[in-house]
Amino acid sequence: MTHAGRPSPAPLPGDLSLRHPVPSDHPRLQTALADWWGGLGGEAGALQRKLLVPRLFLQHFADTSFLVERPDGTLHAFLIGFLSRTDPATAYIHFVGVCPDGKRGGVGRALYERFFTLAHEAGRTRVRCITSPDNRASIAYHTRMGFHLEPGDHTDEHGTPVHTDYDGPGLDRVSFVREL
């Protein structure tokens, strides 16, 4: 697909604004990672999410990541992504969050589409990401966003292919890929 033939990303809803993150955004992201997932996984789940987004992503992969802020400067949503160095066809979305009040407002889709455009312009032909098998909302969301579930080593009770211990013992994951 040529760049000229690619539709522009959806506009951000309402009066939200978009920018790349900076390292000093890290404390706000940490608070979001603790609070925005509705307690998924309890304390261990919150700790796991927080440790998965160390400051290095804001220092070294800022230009492939986005923050969305409200007019008062508070955090509304974020996307942490990067371009694979090992696989020149692939861009990777590491973590996406939308504040609870912002769900179903289209901001998640706007963020993904901006990342798809960025990845395409960087010559990437596919985007990959993962999620936890117990995050049913995330699995449904990625399917709606055009991602395909990759085969795992078994299928769970919902028919979802799961990679057992993907990120370590007890850290099962579902793997997605979307062609650009």
Next chain:
Amino acid sequence: MTHAGRPSPAPLPGDLSLRHPVPSDHPRLQTALADWWGGLGGEAGALQRKLLVPRLFLQHFADTSFLVERPDGTLHAFLIGFLSRTDPATAYIHFVGVCPDGKRGGVGRALYERFFTLAHEAGRTRVRCITSPDNRASIAYHTRMGFHLEPGDHTDEHGTPVHTDYDGPGLDRVSFVREL
């Protein structure tokens, strides 16, 4: 410094061999992250280390990372690093481990020097990394390897500059930089 003027990295000691990691190395790395730090930080410390090295580093930053294996194929040491995308002068070392029996054998230095050479050849002029303030061995090691400690927001009882809550609440860090 010109490339021609740069000394070659130290050879690997003994009959050890070096290669880039692949995703299927992840379970061995997870075991090492749990076992090689002498119980530093207890169960929470082991969990923290394991969550800091998700599979994505072996999938997407493999060509800037290294594994060292013994003749029988068992894991002896590793270095996970990448080139900053946001800061084109910087390369970043995310995690380094040497098995307890391999300490003081020169393999750590050999890994760092290979990464320095790789970073230099990629046009980078400095290497950054971080560690925990309670990892006194790591702080001493990085100082011997030519890293400088960057100013923090306070100095601890050992005179070490510390960045409070650098990677989140309770996750203080010491920050190093080394010019190439």
